[in-house]
Amino acid sequence: MSVPLLAIGSAPLALEPLIAAVSGPTEAAGPAPGSYGAVAAFLGLVRNHNLGRAVHYLEYEAYEPLALRAFEHIAAETAERWPGVRLALHHRVGRIVVGQASVAIAAASAHRADAFSACRYAIERVKQIAPIWKREFFEGGDVWIEGATADPGDQQARAAAERVACA
Amino acid sequence: MRITVRLFARLRDIAGAAELRRDVGPESTIGTVWRQLVHEFPDFASYERSISSAVNADYARMDQAVNDGDEVAFLPPVSGG
Numbered sequence: 001m002s003v004p005l006l007a008i009g010s011a012p013l014a015l016e017p018l019i020a021a022v023s024g025p026t027e028a029a030g031p032a033p034g035s036y037g038a039v040a041a042f043l044g045l046v047r048n049h050n051l052g053r054a055v056h057y058l059e060y061e062a063y064e065p066l067a068l069r070a071f072e073h074i075a076a077e078t079a080e081r082w083p084g085v086r087l088a089l090h091h092r093v094g095r096i097v098v099g100q101a102s103v104a105i106a107a108a109s110a111h112r113a114d115a116f117s118a119c120r121y122a123i124e125r126v127k128q129i130a131p132i133w134k135r136e137f138f139e140g141g142d143v144w145i146e147g148a149t150a151d152p153g154d155q156q157a158r159a160a161a162e163r164v165a166c167a
Numbered sequence: 168m169r170i171t172v173r174l175f176a177r178l179r180d181i182a183g184a185a186e187l188r189r190d191v192g193p194e195s196t197i198g199t200v201w202r203q204l205v206h207e208f209p210d211f212a213s214y215e216r217s218i219s220s221a222v223n224a225d226y227a228r229m230d231q232a233v234n235d236g237d238e239v240a241f242l243p244p245v246s247g248g
Contacts, residue, residue: 044248062247063175063240065224091247103248123248131221131240132247133176144177145246150219152226
């Protein structure tokens with residue numbers, strides 16, 4: 001079963017379909033079969049604690065059509081910075097309990113260094129620009145988590161993500 | 168002209184609605200729409216410097232003009248991942 005490379009939805013996430021999607025046969029324009037030597041994968045999980053609070057679950061919401069565009073933007077940036085890397089990126093929305101995955105990423109490349117870097121870059125950029133929000137439900141209350149101002153044109157943020165990815 | 172406003176996360180909570188229909192004057196920009204909403208929902212004011220926006224599901228700057236029927240979205244700081 002093949003999955004889209006980029007997706008957002010309420011279904012539970014798993015890495016295996018993403019790994020298959022990036023390491024399997026490509027379209028005519030893509031690299032020849034067998035040319036990848038590495039897949040790096042990342043799974044982001046809901047943690048049971050945050051800032052000293054006991055977390056019960058998170059609720060994610062997204063502006064889904066723009067989130068997909070953000071993922072396309074991130075994939076294009078990744079391809080520009082690490083040519084030949086193939087990226088898959090899925091984010092989950094809705095209620096996600098402790099231990100379950102909120103985001104799954106896989107990056108395939110000829111060599112491991114680019115696969116690791118592209119994978120790390122993608123999650124950093126998701127956190128910077130994707131129109132997705134989490135509300136934390138903890139012991140005694142709930143709070144919207146607010147991180148970065150979403151601006152895909154902010155080159156300083158992009159450079160910061162690239163530095164982290166290549167550290 | 169009439170537009171649709173999409174609100175997310177805490178902005179949605181403050182306004183009590185995920186979607187609003189609002190009439191705006193000719194030659195309005197996203198910024199005009201935002202200031203109109205801040206007037207209506209004073210708690211929006213704390214987002215003045217951290218908000219970003221989109222028109223018809225594409226990122227847009229606050230000085231971009233809006234057209235009749237547009238969907239204008241206001242995005243508080245994001246927290247995906």
